[in-house]
Amino acid sequence: MASEVQGKSVPMEEASFEIASGRGRARDDFDDDGRVKRTGTLVTASAHIITAVIGSGVLSLAWALAQLGWIAGPTVLLIFSLITWFCSSLLADCYRSPQGKRNYRYKDAVRTHLGGVSSKLCALAQYVNLVGVTIGYTITTAISMGAVKRSNCFHRNGHDAACGESNTTNMTIFACIQIVLSQIPNFHKIWWLSIVAAIMSVAYSSIGLGLSIAKIAEGPHARTSLTGVTVGVDVSGSEKVWRTFQALGDIAFAYAYSNVLIEIQDTLRSSPPENQVMKKATTIGVLTTTTFYMLCGVLGYAAFGNTAPGNFLTGFGFYDPFWLVDIGNICIVVHLIGAFQVFAQPIFQFIETWSRNRWPDNRFVTTEHVINIPLLGDCPFSLFRMIWRSLFVIITAVVAMIFPFFNDFLGLIGAVSFWPLTVYFPVEMYIVQAKIRRFSATWTWLKILSIVCLIVSLVAACGSVQGLIHSLQDYKPFKIS
Known part of the structure; x- marks a missing residue:
């Protein structure tokens, strides 16, 4: 070769x-x-986690709490955060095998501890989820880009003006940006992008939080309830059930980052031990995001009540100050430009490694050139990498154009990935690694945790599928919204 x-x-x-x-x-x-x-530190790992976790999911939390109400909403948020933190800590210990060998990817860790069949199932779940997240981020970014133009239109022409915007055009712009960024060779080269994206995520969450507080202070207060949307007033009985299920999926999506945890951990320095640093980064990341989620979800629900929009920055629950709404949406766009890469890079690495192993003598697949770029220095370039990564970005954009349903898509991604990637595989690997005796107290409660989370994932998936079917009934692709 x-x-x-x-x-x-x-x-x-x-x-x-x-x-x-x-x-x-x-x-x-x-x-x-x-x-x-490797040169990664606690700061860079925390930035990667915050970038991955505080994403478009935060925008739907006010809607999710509106479906669940004052009691179940915050309780479910807290439970999901604890489960994510606990299982992520278990997963961090699986980066190295008992013999000290590194596992570069999630599926490698599963193969080491659970065998080849489990590794293939993990890879299927992980990469389907990663592809879904990139599509979801394309949808969200396009909506936020359109919201900036619509906000200015409403400011000029009044809140009742017909201010349409093409999400298709915005998705095309986003795809062009991602085609360029996707030429970054690997995860180790995008630490700066994650730090910028993490700052942006905190910024737009803070803006949404501030606008919610301002709306609450204006009064009169929106109608809320202990159990969320009211049957017979806001929704029918069946809608209440489906929306509750979908809300669980939205919250699960909001906390999803286990699918890139091992890849993030593989960027860390060897000393101090990677698992110790990763556990601290997980604590920082989950604590930070849970604080923002609680504030944004609770205050967003208090501001909008049972009529909370699916996306509280682009659903125009806020019109003024229009410039602050614009800044919030611009921050979303910048954040998701970086977050797309955090989730896409593992896909890129998997396909390229597989291709080199499959066709070791193919010069198109294996050839690399070094190109000197002003200000950036020597950069590796591969024609194969450029073509296939560009095609991936184009395909995700086209799928997003066909199915631009924010809440339903996020809920489905969260539901499908939460149990296998966040709970099942970390728990099973920990049981094997720690040699926990079958039917012991620890084994029993870990299995109960896994089964309960499986049930939650199934009902959340059902709710999101029902939502997608409902949204598709009157939908026309590529329309101006």
Whole structure:
């Protein structure tokens, strides 16, 4: 297998060495697995987590709490945060095998602890979820881009003006940006993008929070209840059930990041131990996001009541100050530009690794060039990587154009991925790793946790599918909204 480095044809292993580090580096410049020394820290890992967790899910929490009410809503938010934190801590211990070997991807950790069949099932669940998230982020970004234009239109022409905007155009713009960013070779190169995205996520959450507080202060207060939307007043009995299920899926989606946890952990320095740093980063990330989620969900529900919009920054529960609404939506766009890459990079790495192993002698697949870009320095370039990653971005954009349903799509992604990726595999790997005796007290309550979460995922998926079917009945693709 050969590759071209600065115009020379050299073996692939040698090329990778030159591309990643340059010849002549000391042995201390490499980790125990022979790869260039990782430089990730608690700060960068926390930024990756916050970027992955505080995403478009926060925008639907006011709606979710409106379906569940004052008692169940905050309780479910807290329960999901505790489950996510606990299971993520278990997963962090699975980065290294009992022999100390690194697992670079989630499915590698599952293979090490549970075997090949489980690894394939994990990979299926993980990559389906990652693809779904990238589609969901494309939808959300387009809606926020359109909301900026609509906000200015409403400001000029009044709140009752017909201010339509093409999500298709916005998705095309977003896809063009992602095609460029997708040429970044790997996860290790996007730490700065995650820090920017994390700052943006905190910014727009804070703006939504501030606008909710202002709306509450204006009075009169919106109609709320202990059990959420009222049967016979706001919704029918069947709608109440379906919406409750869908709300569970939206909250599950809001906390989803286990599918990239191992990949994030693989960016960390070897010392202190990666699992210790990752557990601290998980605590910081989940605590930060839960605080924002509680504030945004509770205050958003208090502001809008049982008529809370599905997206509280783009559903125009807020019209003024229009410039602040615009800033909030711009922050969403910047954040999701970075978050798309956090979730897309594992897909890119998987396909490219599989392709190199499948066609080791194919020069189109294996050849790399080094291109000097002003201000950026030497950057690896692959024609195969450019073409396939661009196609992936285009396909996700087209699917998003066909099914641009914010709440339903988010709920379905959260429901499908929550149990297998956040709960089942971490729990099963921990049982094997810790050698927990079958039917012992610890084994029993871990199994109960897994079964309960499976039931929650199933009912949430049913609610989201019903919502999608309902949304599709009168929908026309590529229309101006």
